[in-house]
């Protein structure tokens with residue numbers, strides 16, 4: 001495959017922006033990036049004309065629960081505690097089964113591809129169904145179950161927190177696009193014993209550990225009351241930060257907490273829309289950056305967001321933090337594009353493989369159509385991506401050299417079938433939760 005690009009955001013270490021170049025792909029990887037004039041030496045069967053496009057790496061969404069696709073808009077305008085305990089967990093107990101999670105996962109993946117995500121990190125029940133949908137769609141993913149000490153009838157028993165891990169890993173062993181990680185819900189629904197076992201298991205199997213951390217003030221106050229420590233100090237003392245820990249939210253960290261984890265191999269998944277909608281708070285972005293902590297971007301689930309739209313997340317982040325710190329120079333557009341691409345790949349241990357457009361890496365990229373007058377003028381492509389584009393401008397999505405969307409049409413997922421299953425499953429949710 002060859003993609004002839006008007007503008008290419010490489011997101012390489014120098015943030016090179018190239019014009020009138022061709023990206024040459026063989027099998028799943030980028031084998032050359034060269035001036036279009038010289039591209040005739042390659043005889044490609046599939047040539048994508050991106051003459052009116054910005055081509056960039058696909059978005060990496062580092063925190064999702066895509067099996068919750070049918071809970072979008074079911075319960076809004078509530079606190080996290082009320083939302084989880086009174087609505088989400090009871091609905092999950094009543095609705096979830098294998099088919100439901102598969103259908104919802106495929107729905108979520110379809111939404112992500114449409115909006116330019118090529119790689120995501122998911123944490124949800126019955127993860128084998130998410131693996132099945134991911135395999136069908138051809139997107140890249142790191143997937144985990146939800147480890148927690150709360151039982152949800154028919155869905156989760158705490159005894160199963162670790163027992164299925166080997167089977168899960170075995171199922172994706174030869175899959176180039178899917179890996180497993182270890183999901184532990186949070187400090188507030190997991191005992192110290194569960195955490196110790198998770199940390200030990202992650203060490204033994206060299207797995208990324210992912211969790212929700214310091215999402216609300218209540219979580220911090222409760223942890224301090226129970227353990228005498230902040231959630232960060234508590235997990236730090238248990239050894240959670242000694243290996244790759246990807247924590248979502250990270251809103252209520254003190255300056256000391258951030259200093260404590262500086263230099264550890266952890267990454268943050270910033271979930272701004274979810275935090276804003278649930279009024280959880282605004283994370284201390286400046287502290288994270290000051291201590292060189294890897295900041296990536298996630299959407300959280302559509303039940304709390306209510307979309308999986310990564311370009312909307314970075315657009316909000318750009319403006320929110322400028323206002324928050326009263327500094328219009330804070331978080332320039334290029335930095336946000338890096339957070340939503342290469343930083344996400346780093347958080348998932350895959351920065352040598354994806355997250356930027358460089359020779360040798362997987363061809364995971366998107367084409368943004370800028371032919372409409374709504375997109376004009378463009379002086380700086382980074383500015384366009386962060387401040388101006390709509391996710392519906394994304395016309396092509398490629399993962400591992402395979403086209404998953406062409407001219408805005410999904411190629412690996414039947415959109416009408418997704419709509420039909422959504423209708424049926426949403427009706428079931430309404431009946432069951434009435």
Ligand SMILES: [Zn+2]
Nearest residue numbers: 212248300301
């Ligand atoms: Zn979450």
